[in-house]
Amino acid sequence: MAVIFQKPKALKDTSMHYCPGCTHGIAHRLVAEALDELDIEGKTVGIASVGCSYNSYDYFACDMIQAPHGRAPAVATGVKRSKPDCVVFTYQGDGDLAAIGTAEIIHAAARGENITVIFINNTIYGMTSGQMAPTTLLNQYTTTTPYGRIADLHGFPINVCEMLATLQGPAYIERASLHDVKHIRKAKEAVKKAFKVQLAKKGFSLVELLSTCPTNWGLSPVESLKRIKDEMIPHYPLGVFKGENLEV
Amino acid sequence: MAVIFQKPKALKDTSMHYCPGCTHGIAHRLVAEALDELDIEGKTVGIASVGCSYNSYDYFACDMIQAPHGRAPAVATGVKRSKPDCVVFTYQGDGDLAAIGTAEIIHAAARGENITVIFINNTIYGMTSGQMAPTTLLNQYTTTTPYGRIADLHGFPINVCEMLATLQGPAYIERASLHDVKHIRKAKEAVKKAFKVQLAKKGFSLVELLSTCPTNWGLSPVESLKRIKDEMIPHYPLGVFKGENLEV
Amino acid sequence: MVHEIILAGFGGQGILSAGRILAYAGMLDGKQVSWLPSYGPEMRGGTANSSVVISDNPVDSPVLNSCNELIVMNRPSLDKFEDLVEEGGIIVIDSSIVDRDVKRSDVTSFMIPATKIASDMGNMAFANIILLGKLINERRTVTIENFEKALYAVLPERKHNLIPDEMKALKIGMEYI
Amino acid sequence: MVHEIILAGFGGQGILSAGRILAYAGMLDGKQVSWLPSYGPEMRGGTANSSVVISDNPVDSPVLNSCNELIVMNRPSLDKFEDLVEEGGIIVIDSSIVDRDVKRSDVTSFMIPATKIASDMGNMAFANIILLGKLINERRTVTIENFEKALYAVLPERKHNLIPDEMKALKIGMEYI
Amino acid sequence: MAKVTFISEKCKGCELCVNVCPRNIIRMNDRNLNEKGYHPAEVNDMDKCIGCAFCATICPDCVIIVEK
Amino acid sequence: MAKVTFISEKCKGCELCVNVCPRNIIRMNDRNLNEKGYHPAEVNDMDKCIGCAFCATICPDCVIIVEK
């Protein structure tokens, strides 16, 4: 009998602090699996952002930098431009990337910065207890939209992949989901491809992962997965937005 | 004999400080004409940004606020949300709006903030003596791209209208040009429509105006107009990107 | 008399609301009170705790470096807070969860299988109230009338129907030996 | 001896480069020098000016609240700087552009139609050099040899072919009466 | 022949594995609380396991090792 | 019958009007410098003016008033 599934090497043994059933843990594993399978952990520098994953360096085994809220793409740029041989990725939530970090992600993308961005969209600010994110769906209740998100007051959700895809800089942009086994496997391929794009020096790659926040959604982990499928995917369609035919 | 053309009332008598032939002056006049023709100067609050037009309040006759670099849309939001009956516009350059102010313009647009943005794209930082802007064309020489803008190093120019058009928030987005009389007249209609959209409470409106910077382009004013036509429009196509059929 | 109370356990055991109820009751008793929760992400998964001060005089510090009344609902909390209890203080422990008694002999301790009792009553969430019952019985921390009023004030309306049962749980705690 | 020189005029008249050339020549003469331009958007459309100090001792301040040598190439600059010239100082004026002489009698002034002369020479851009010629002649601000070397050092290579003519312009200025 | 091993101390009792197992052989251990304070998941009929690794794939906490 | 008036003191000599006039009647006044230091534009044959206002439309500095 052979081991066919276990914790990837690029994840440390430390138990993660995420809430029960939070798919941040799955996203971490997919990144680590990619580092393992491409055998690049040793030359990788990860950039943790500010959000529930602020201390993802406690879990990822590669070298890491903790970046100010929203600025991970700029920090990654500093790393990549000074050490072009390093593999550089950021791991950012939707508050981090799509709110305070809007300028940084857009310009890293527009520059075609040769980095990989893992973007966790859980339609909420998890860490700070459930405020509206730019990705919060209309009518969604959050601690700062206690009467639901109303377009007239709070504006519309932002589809990051679609927006970035209008730029010339990015080489590869895909949105995947973590709500069931089949999609997790697809998500894994997307993450791996993103790193391959970087290794091939093709430029900016980003994978958006639809993720859960059972705690702040007020749903069980199982119900949370269902919410991705029923409510998030209709607004955030899965697929490749840039680089569909890119061979790496 | 009747006067068929003269300085609009909403422009003060002050002589403007712009360089000879700089089309900032034309853009100012178009905004002022719209204020005159819609008879809204008295309830308008303009937001000057940081760029050559930092002191546009010396020229516009309406009440005005000078905003920090890039933040005019946020300042405008503060005004509009506290005084919804005011007509609020920002006047921003491409460095201001598309570089440091990226987050603010995108989120004002995503919120569908009921304001009007006049966006002067001259592919350069005029005020600070000709550095690269996000809109600088490939191969263009600037003081910070002394060997020309090279995609690999400096990334690609950003097409703001196209990017914002992916959002649900904006009601009206158009790109127009100031390079000849015909286009100036079209631009004027666009500016006026943008204000009408706001008056009709339809939400966010933005008009991008392709504009010159003879001083930092190192061209004569006449050559500069020609550059808009020959080099800018091919990269920044004119037209309505959102709200084509919007009746106001 | 100053009651300096620490309540500690896992998140979700009602540690924070138990503290608020105590503080509220103390206020109704005419005392000066403060309540300070542990806050932020440290609570997630980890331990939650809150500090309550009920005093005849203005509360100087809501932060407790020591206390005279301690309620613990998990083992890490006992390990962490046992030594902070002043001589002569009291420790009330949920013995259905915590697998040891206190080590010290200069404090009074009570081991009450509160979660088990609560679960027998049909609602695990009453465990905190049972422990509070014991505390109040021993230390007169707050009055029973005002404790009940505090329940109405602190709990959201939709939980008010549970209050009679909570008061029963309180009594069970008070009488547990 | 300290030469405290202000040069002022419209942007585009070569005010800034005239100052740099002076400073450079001063350096070659073995003096301590500083050059400070007016900068930023104020220059656009408005007046440009620069301050040069050439001194035997370290330059204490590159900012001049007063000067002893002034070159002006437009009317607003004369209005602005005339009063800053110290008693016994010198003012050299481009009289093709400035329509008045100085009002003061405690300074020496020279009205030279520099732009006109330069334009007769076929290059309006020599006007600044002509004015410098007069200044140097009167005040020995820098030496002629080093002035020429400074031209080579300060001007971009593609303008080096003009330097012989510039030296001619300098002479014209020196000899203008 | 397949085998799954749960590192119970890491389990947070989220029940995602329970839900995803095609053979329906995972359940929560109601009697035990682990160090973290959760009822851990466990397999009650290992023989039925087909080693599909669905459970391990969806587990956010790398609790499960699958052998086949 | 049309008439254009140039407020010369505002003119910056950019020559855009010169370039755009369909009747080619605007030229720069080389003899005069205005207060700002520019050679201002002027019309040399007003009779030819058709009042199209092209000049005024392109003038960045509101120098030109057109009557018709």
Add this chain to the structure above:
Amino acid sequence: MGQKLLMRGNEAIAEAAIRAGCLHYFGYPITPQTEIAHYMAKKLPKAGGVFLQAESEVAAINMVYGAGSTGTRVMTSSSSPGISLKQEGLSYLAGAQVPAVVVNIVRGGPGLGGIQPAQSDYFQACKGGGHGDYRQIVLAPSSVQELYELTVEAFNLADRYRMVAMILGDGILGQMMEVVEFRDKEPIEDYDKPWATVGHGNAREQNVVTSIHLSPAVLEKMNQNLQDKYEIIKQKECRYELYNWEDAELFIVAYGTVARIAKSIIEMAKREGIKVGLVRPVTLWPFPQEAFEKVIGRAKAFLTVEMSSGQMLEDVLLAVNGRRKVYFHGRMGGMVPVRDDIMKMVRDIYKKHVKNG
């Protein structure tokens, strides 16, 4: 006095703002002050006001700048890293003389630091986090009741002087619950704002809110106006509490949460026969020099206690100006000073300066 409530500090601030007529709030979430936003999000829409979650702290402070420019009472709140991001905006508000209330519920720094209480943003608040010569009024409450009262006051001060009034709290003050007694009616001062940019309505000259003056002479004049205003504030608006001071020989200087702890020390010391008084600055800027003049006669020495490496300490030293020795005890990174540690220092200082002094 009116209604009495057991209330969380952050919520008391929010409620106070609403009572002070502030119906516009722009902010971005950050621990440990998010409850302010949650409260506002719930209450303001119902009160006919606007709660808007900005895309960032930078945007939030600029929304405040916009709303403040229209003469509207407006507030934002954040915690340390978020306040750092607002520094450019705060400098603009100062330069353009736009009134606003800004709340900083300080957490441990530097960097991302921690979320526990600290007082390590004193320098930033009181000296100049942003660029240029400017000041903001800084109020340091030390109870939930005071959070409420000083927040109301902050709006009056902001309007009175056309500037930013900052509430400087800490994680404990923001998170703790205490009893607040609300007034039936708030003492709202109503100021004319003829400078507000709300459209001139063809009825007056253009209003411009700006901070740029390219002519240095004009910019200096503008700065002189600010300095003159600051001088008046120093004269008129110093607030402080002197506690147990009349026969004290040693003085603790502390503000906010720490001042409460200091009070308990005073009782402990009394039992040991040591006479300790407290100087509690309530306005950190303007720093209450006067309080020191009042006690310097009887003070044998001072002990400054802070949750920082010693920031207010510099202002204490400036106030004392070499006339007495000033000691310091500080905790950092979210740690709170412990009574016993302070008491030990008090005993030592007493031995040195009073008993043997």
Add this chain to the structure above:
Amino acid sequence: MGQKLLMRGNEAIAEAAIRAGCLHYFGYPITPQTEIAHYMAKKLPKAGGVFLQAESEVAAINMVYGAGSTGTRVMTSSSSPGISLKQEGLSYLAGAQVPAVVVNIVRGGPGLGGIQPAQSDYFQACKGGGHGDYRQIVLAPSSVQELYELTVEAFNLADRYRMVAMILGDGILGQMMEVVEFRDKEPIEDYDKPWATVGHGNAREQNVVTSIHLSPAVLEKMNQNLQDKYEIIKQKECRYELYNWEDAELFIVAYGTVARIAKSIIEMAKREGIKVGLVRPVTLWPFPQEAFEKVIGRAKAFLTVEMSSGQMLEDVLLAVNGRRKVYFHGRMGGMVPVRDDIMKMVRDIYKKHVKNG
């Protein structure tokens, strides 16, 4: 000594950085320091380095944080409003102990202010513009030669102490041309950086650059480490110039551009028989207390002159600590102190403290 050039201050900074081994520059344009970027844009690509114009000052400082984390010598530069935007980033650099050189060519503030020279960012640079208990080394050159030398030095200091070294100049220093004499070889100190995040290469433990420590005890420890480091720097790295001090009776205290003007005053005063000396702090933080101890014996009084409303003044007062009277003369908003005004004050002080004193 090597090549002598007439060079603009801003360009001397850029050239110095390159000579110091800094081949990575991230910045955003702002007057009056854009020439630094222009110079870097021209030179770095040819030197095998990277010049990158960031989308904002916030992005620029974070690029610096990233590059600094890999152990690369890196620089950014800006002017006042831009530096305000970098405050969060500067606090992170301090917390995570990442070395970097930051240049602030100060202009008049607050707000958009003006572009003329000022010294009104002293507080921000030396006390704490960002949140938390941290410091940065602040160097204040007063000539183009010194801009060059101190920039090289700044890189050594930054690496030696794993922290930010800031060059605090002003518009005059940045814009003026003076003669610079370059060394043939720069005294570059080469430090091991075992902490750098460059990939562990499966050869060592993971490196992490971070500033967050949610446990207050750990965060306090981290802060204590910073404070210990700062204490060492205070002992070792104070730099200052004493000029004409050996028989002076009055002392002017001034830095940067203003110190040059002060020197001319000293000559003027000498002619009137007034013995004036100069204390010129070269490091503004650490502030050179020692310089004051050296002169306090003979000093009858001090006169602080700044292009601000009086910011360094506070450090002078702290250094003098009530032992002598300290006077102040300041200009603001881009205005430069005028010799005659200072001289007048010198005469008055002389009359009061020396002649009749």
